[in-house]
Amino acid sequence: GSPNSCSASNIGEADIQILDSVTYQTISRIKTEICNIHFLSWSADGSRIAGGNNDQSYVWDTVSGRLLFQDKSYYAISVELSPDGTRILMSDVSGGFAITSVKTGENLFFGYGTVTRWTPDGQKILSVRSYGPESYTPNDEGSHDEIFLWDANTGEQLKRINSPCLILGKAAWNSDGKQFAVDSASCANYDQHSIQIWDANTYEIVQLFPIDSD
DSSP, rough: TTSSEEEEEOSSSEEEEEEEEEOOOEEEEEEOOOOOOOOEEEEEESEEEEEOOSSEEEEEEEEOOEEEEOOOOOOOOEEEOOTTEEEEEEETTSSSSEETTTTTTOEEEEEEEEEEEEOOTEEEEEEEEEOOOOGOOTTOSSOOEEEEEEEEETTOOEEEEEEEEEEEEEEOTTTTEEEEEEEEEEEOOTEEEEEEEEEEOOOEEEEEEOOOOO
């Protein structure tokens, strides 16, 4: 959701509704002429909203409704705006992502991972690449899944981590960007799920929360 207690949804008829998350009343609508938007993402200040439908990705001004950005070249399965709304992160089904300027449409850099998250200050990007349980065999010392940290300004890969467990496709930063969490499963037993909490400076797991599958 946005920082100003609003939420957004695509109503399937070429509109995006901006709703008050307390009263659930429609505050405004963005006329898009684009049906079936599959995912939406706010900028941190709520001034911009991004969306996509696999074939195309877009960014709109939430006040004027003006279309600011459109990309038809990248088959995105998710989009996420940088906290300041100037860059859009688009992940694709092939296991990579692109960082693109909203203003110019220029691709700034590419990286690996289908699950991607900005730090709250927009300086780093967390991405994870999961190959699925079928990639693991009992003779392996760990999973083949990977965690990456990137400099969001230069595109430099800061760290690549071979995950000790299978990654299930969810990741998040904490509010100060010093730790991140990933959803994981045991290599030996795919039904044993847990949340790994990593230190973003030492790249070590500092906490592990088992999840009761029942």
